[in-house]
Amino acid sequence: MYFNIFPRIVAEGQSTTIRVEPLYSHKKIKEEARYKLVHSPMETRGIGQGESFKRISSIQPKDGVFEFTLTFEGEQEHNIDILEVTGQEERVYCSFSVYSLKEDLYNLRPYKGDMHMHSHYSDGQESPAYVAAACRREGLDFMALTDHGQYKPSLEAQQAFENVEIDLKIYPGEEIHPPDNDVHMINFGGNFSVNELIEDQSETYFNEVEEIKEREKAPLSEEEQYKYASCKWCFDKIRQGGGLAIYCHPYWIHNRVYNVSIDLHNYIYEKQPYDAFELIGGFHIHEAESNHLQVTYYQEQRARGIQVPIVGVTDAHGCDNGQLFGWYYTIVFSQDLELPSLIKSIKDLKSVAVEALPGNPVRVYGPHRLVKYALFLIREVFPIHDELCREEGKLMLEFIAGNQDASRIMKSYKGRVARRMSKYWG
Numbered sequence: 001m002y003f004n005i006f007p008r009i010v011a012e013g014q015s016t017t018i019r020v021e022p023l024y025s026h027k028k029i030k031e032e033a034r035y036k037l038v039h040s041p042m043e044t045r046g047i048g049q050g051e052s053f054k055r056i057s058s059i060q061p062k063d064g065v066f067e068f069t070l071t072f073e074g075e076q077e078h079n080i081d082i083l084e085v086t087g088q089e090e091r092v093y094c095s096f097s098v099y100s101l102k103e104d105l106y107n108l109r110p111y112k113g114d115m116h117m118h119s120h121y122s123d124g125q126e127s128p129a130y131v132a133a134a135c136r137r138e139g140l141d142f143m144a145l146t147d148h149g150q151y152k153p154s155l156e157a158q159q160a161f162e163n164v165e166i167d168l169k170i171y172p173g174e175e176i177h178p179p180d181n182d183v184h185m186i187n188f189g190g191n192f193s194v195n196e197l198i199e200d201q202s203e204t205y206f207n208e209v210e211e212i213k214e215r216e217k218a219p220l221s222e223e224e225q226y227k228y229a230s231c232k233w234c235f236d237k238i239r240q241g242g243g244l245a246i247y248c249h250p251y252w253i254h255n256r257v258y259n260v261s262i263d264l265h266n267y268i269y270e271k272q273p274y275d276a277f278e279l280i281g282g283f284h285i286h287e288a289e290s291n292h293l294q295v296t297y298y299q300e301q302r303a304r305g306i307q308v309p310i311v312g313v314t315d316a317h318g319c320d321n322g323q324l325f326g327w328y329y330t331i332v333f334s335q336d337l338e339l340p341s342l343i344k345s346i347k348d349l350k351s352v353a354v355e356a357l358p359g360n361p362v363r364v365y366g367p368h369r370l371v372k373y374a375l376f377l378i379r380e381v382f383p384i385h386d387e388l389c390r391e392e393g394k395l396m397l398e399f400i401a402g403n404q405d406a407s408r409i410m411k412s413y414k415g416r417v418a419r420r421m422s423k424y425w426g
């Protein structure tokens with residue numbers, strides 16, 4: 001809080017100059033003091049006994065600022081301390097950490113998003129525009145509203161902010177409920193409604209699903225063969241519209257049973273007609289077992305060599321009722337925030353699902369390499385990101401409440417989060 005320290009995310013194995021600039025008088029550099037730099041890579045050790053693994057060098061400020069060049073090896077966090085030595089006394093002047101990444105991950109940026117939420121058009125509380133604004137207030141970079149059986153509300157969220165400059169990406173979406181199929185699916189970003197397609201051309205739907213069922217000959221009951229074929233049909237349609245096909249909450253308990261039978265779930269999971277699995281779904285505290293089961297299932301499948309792309313979502317049914325909204329999200333490591341880039345990254349297994357329950361430590365699920373990096377980002381980078389987003393989200397809420405001044409201020413904020421983030425990456 002007392003310094004500008006950039007960059008914080010660096011390419012591994014390359015010499016990088018870090019700049020530490022004190023912002024306030026209580027951190028002013030003392031003329032009479034000597035300064036030492038202690039570099040402690042978290043995972044790797046040099047040779048030697050005791051604390052000799054620490055790399056200590058002397059460091060001199062120039063014009064009230066420290067600048068030093070180091071090579072950060074491996075993919076890991078590096079703790080850095082600047083010590084101030086006056087006479088016999090040595091004290092910590094500044095502590096921070098830097099994360100070094102291999103090139104593939106260094107070239108991507110992390111984006112936070114939620115792709116499963118409801119508005120008052122289905123069983124949610126607020127208007128689509130309100131949900132979108134609240135997402136920005138919550139620190140998200142992208143979102144999609146996904147009402148039950150309805151695609152149009154998600155377009156309403158987009159249209160509400162059509163003529164103002166915002167950095168939140170609002171994508172279309174819907175939760176798909178085909179006839180006689182209780183497996184839930186999310187269409188994230190697709191450019192047409194699969195629900196409407198089923199309604200408008202129900203004969204074609206039933207015929208094509210029947211064909212898939214005959215071709216597939218899944219080792220399931222008659223009824224579940226239909227459900228599987230129906231899911232496959234929907235997932236294919238989502239992809240045809242350029243969307244991401246998400247398989248939702250199999251361990252949601254509904255009508256006293258899990259939403260999907262274990263036979264059907266095993267079959268869907270392994271056959272992967274979907275693009276991404278809703279690893280962390282929108283479960284209330286009393287439903288925590290459902291997420292727990294989804295996570296252990298996923299881990300066990302990974303151990304068997306079955307990799308599936310994952311997302312974490314809130315499935316929120318209200319932004320201000322203290323339930324679900326903001327509790328879960330996805331971090332996608334992507335080239336940019338455009339839909340094809342996000343989808344490509346998720347399919348490339350470059351995403352993690354985050355659980356951030358109020359009053360609890362954050363938990364991140366996904367490949368270990370990404371989890372480790374995401375934990376650093378959540379601790380060191382996202383708090384500032386989220387703070388900037390919060391201000392924008394509040395303005396978006398004022399704008400839809402009719403405050404015309406808000407759009408002018410929103411314009412001046414345009415690009416602010418990206419500019420700040422680019423400093424972290426140097």
Ligand SMILES: [Zn+2]
Nearest residue numbers: 175184248249
């Ligand atoms: Zn659902």
Ligand SMILES: [Zn+2]
Nearest residue numbers: 116118175315
């Ligand atoms: Zn839902």
